[in-house]
Amino acid sequence: MRTKTVRVLLVEDDDGDALLVEALLEEVSAPFVLSRARTLAEAESKLSDAQCVLLDLGLPDSQGLDGLHRLLRRPNAPAVLVLTGLHDERGGIDAVAAGAEDYLVKGQVDGELLMRGIRYAVERRRAEEAQRLLREAELSAAERSRLERGLxxxxxxxxxxxxxxxxxxxxxxxxxxxxxxxxxxxxxxxxxxxxxxxxxxxxxxxxxxxxxxxxxxxxxxxxxxxxxxxxxxxxxxxxxxxxxxxxxxxxxxxxxxxxxxxxxxxxxxxxxxxxxxxxxxxxxxxxxxxxxxxxxxxxxxxxxxxxxxxxxxxxxxxxxxxxxxxxxxxxxxxxxxxxxxxxxxxxxxxxxxxxxxxxxxxxxxxxxxxxxxxxxxxxxx
CATH class of the missing domain: 3.60.40.10 (PPM-type phosphatase domain)
Known part of the structure; x- marks a missing residue:
């Protein structure tokens, strides 16, 4: 069965780290369309075309969890996978608690792990969205039933x-x-x-x-x-x-x-x-x-x-x-x-x-x- 292509937006201001991510995906022939943003503002303009965002927590216009919060507040926000440094694993844990699907530590990731992480993040966000729509439908049905009894x-x-x-x-x-x-x-x-x-x-x-x-x-x-x-x-x-x-x-x-x-x-x-x-x-x-x-x-x-x-x-x-x-x-x-x-x-x-x-x-x-x-x-x- 043919694997569907995933649209990934890499938000990373460091050219070296960006080339590493691209190389890791090419290493496993991952079916991804990769685009890049160097700032959070640039990322927000490209967000509607992404299924998964690889987000560096240290950007020129955003530090720490501020960038994550801004992305997640956007309507229909895609899955966000946070990239952290070797000495900032705690930041990744905090990011997951704040709404990121997962985090990966730079320098400890190979192509296979990166590919699985992206696919997991996309599927988890899809499942969360399905659950949200189901809850909304159930609440809507309950509200409709209540209004109908009144009418x-x-x-x-x-x-x-x-x-x-x-x-x-x-x-x-x-x-x-x-x-x-x-x-x-x-x-x-x-x-x-x-x-x-x-x-x-x-x-x-x-x-x-x-x-x-x-x-x-x-x-x-x-x-x-x-x-x-x-x-x-x-x-x-x-x-x-x-x-x-x-x-x-x-x-x-x-x-x-x-x-x-x-x-x-x-x-x-x-x-x-x-x-x-x-x-x-x-x-x-x-x-x-x-x-x-x-x-x-x-x-x-x-x-x-x-x-x-x-x-x-x-x-x-x-x-x-x-x-x-x-x-x-x-x-x-x-x-x-x-x-x-x-x-x-x-x-x-x-x-x-x-x-x-x-x-x-x-x-x-x-x-x-x-x-x-x-x-x-x-x-x-």
Whole structure:
């Protein structure tokens, strides 16, 4: 099996010692590409092309461990193998403790030992990097799981006759968690409150903000605050907690009356819900889509009242479902075409959510860019 060539950067100001290193590698026909820097500053400019650095601790612009520390602080630093003098073996031991892969004493090294030392240093750094990436992946997975529990909680619908069905699909090729959130709370008098929201952006900061808003919403609803005050308070929480001035959140908040004959919904820059009676889509009253949370201070959102037909179901969703691409069209999918897709799938049966998401994804030509969340409330009487 052919041995891979290793790119080695020798950082050595002494020409004699540099020639010795080159001769030792040639002695064993080592498959190395050797380059040289005479100062630490020169070495830093060549670092990106090296897999291993042979570092002398005594340089014109660096003495002792200072040079090692500077190299190791560089992003994606390569393996560093320290070269010490006969009377400075202690410096080599200190260098290993400071992060060098190993040290070699000048005058006590032959070609074979130097070759093995370089290969060991490169493989050890590769293994360390693999372990680091694994730890980061594990921490990321744990953080994602924690955020997901906060964004997508267990609804509080004890003994309620309203049925709930939800779907959530992270967006993007890497399927990263974004800022979509939802929650449902049933009150002692039979009223059912629901919210679905979407923090603009995609990543852990947006997800954390979504968790904050979702928890604040649940606390306000359980405290019996009126819907208008809930939205105003969520707006204040968003402004206080967001990580940038331009961050906003869209939301749709729904309240289903105890007798299940009517509902009121509020829109804060969010797509309006879809009302269905059995397998038919029902037109909702004309509504004003208010501004998103975090846009205008002291904005007053107004609710829309709707009568619920027998066998009703109400679907709230985030805009990831309507912003996918359509073949041979520069426009996004949009609400109108979503309703056409939904109408077809409703005729085939009640379990339409997965099939609708699948068709929208197929039309997009691959994973949707944004998260998709669907919250479906159904009359369980």
């Amino acid at each position: 997508l909680p267990n609804p509080l619908l004890n003994d309620s006759d309203v049925q709930l069905d939800v779907r959530y699909q992270p967006g993007g090729q890497r399927m990263l968690l974004g800022g979509d959130f939802y929650d449902v709370v049933g009150m002692p008098d039979g009223t059912v409150h629901a919210i679905i929201g979407d923090v603009c952006g995609h990543g852990p900061d947006e997800a954390a903000l979504g968790v904050c808003l979702r928890i604040a919403w649940r606390a306000l609803v359980l405290a019996g605050e009126p819907a208008e005050k809930v939205l105003r308070t969520l707006d204040q929480v968003l402004v206080a907690e967001r990580h940038g001035d331009g961050i906003f959140t869209t939301a749709c908040m729904v309240t289903v009356a105890p007798d299940r004959s009517s509902a009121r919904y509020f829109l804060a820059g969010h797509p309006e819900p879809l009302l269905m009676a059995g397998r038919q889509i029902v037109d909702l009253p004309q509504s004003k889509i208010g501004v998103p949370l975090g846009v205008l201070p002291d904005y007053a959102w107004t609710g829309v009242d709707v009568q619920l037909p027998t066998g009703w179901s109400l679907a709230c969703y985030t805009d990831g479902l309507i912003e996918g691409r359509v073949p041979d069209d520069t426009d996004r999918l949009g609400v109108e075409r979503l309703c056409e897709i939904l109408d077809r799938h409703l005729r085939t049966g009640p379990d339409w959510m997965d099939s609708v998401i699948a068709e929208v994804t197929e039309l997009n030509g691959g994973p949707l860019d944004d998260d998709v969340a669907i919250l479906l409330l159904k009359d369980g009487k």
